[in-house]
Amino acid sequence: MLRLSIDESSAVPVHQQLKQAIMLDILSERFQSGDRMPSIRSLAKILKINPNTVAKVYYTLEEEGFVEGKRGSGYILTAKRSRTDKFREGLLESEVKSLLEKALSLGFTKKDLLEIMRRLLENG
Amino acid sequence: MLRLSIDESSAVPVHQQLKQAIMLDILSERFQSGDRMPSIRSLAKILKINPNTVAKVYYTLEEEGFVEGKRGSGYILTAKRSRTDKFREGLLESEVKSLLEKALSLGFTKKDLLEIMRRLLENG
């Protein structure tokens, strides 16, 4: 359940770190449909950040349909597996697409890209 | 020679757009060693942006060893082909690496990644 830490010194803003960490837990199924989220205040206390920052992140997650919150009772993760799986794939696909675009604009061919890919997959 | 435009409405800052556009021209060899850069003021006028913004970009390009500037005479692109080629490859490699990391953290396997890659390369 939500084992995450915030790097205060990092240049990437706290809310972004937090959201990404939660999203990762959701998409990798470490955190599942029906699970309760920690309350805004308790999570803020644990991470030593402002409650508003947590609230903001929860709100964006709600807008995207992953969680639902109610006054007095807290937030619950509601996204079904089918949804998170689809999202997860779409995310990777768009990343690959943008990589492809970048590679082509730099003058690489598709073949070049596949070769570099294979090499890194084997070595790393 | 440097055919670029600035999107004022974009969220990505002007200096970043400009730098990326110039870098693209350098790395794709549309702009070559020995070529003169447009003067700071003239480019600023064409793009309708502040000269300081152009100067800032030129300065960072100079720090990275791609161009050299002299008072009164202007900036010249000095990076040799071997250098730009190496840079270009390193850039792509690091992009692929970060993609790989992201994919793995999302629970994809290397095989998954290669498959998605192949599919997108064929379709797009």
Next chain:
DNA sequence: ATAATTGTATTAATGTAATAATACAATTAT
């Protein structure tokens, strides 16, 4: 019923990136 806990909303403070204004210095062209 009452207290504690939960999320919500509003407003303010802060820090910093981005841009701009202006004056200075070297080179080049006339």
Next chain:
DNA sequence: ATAATTGTATTATTACATTAATACAATTAT
């Protein structure tokens, strides 16, 4: 020599993202 053009440096302004402070409202637990 002089004017025009080039880059440099300093400082100020602006805008915006980020974070924080505080008060409000609904639910839950006692």
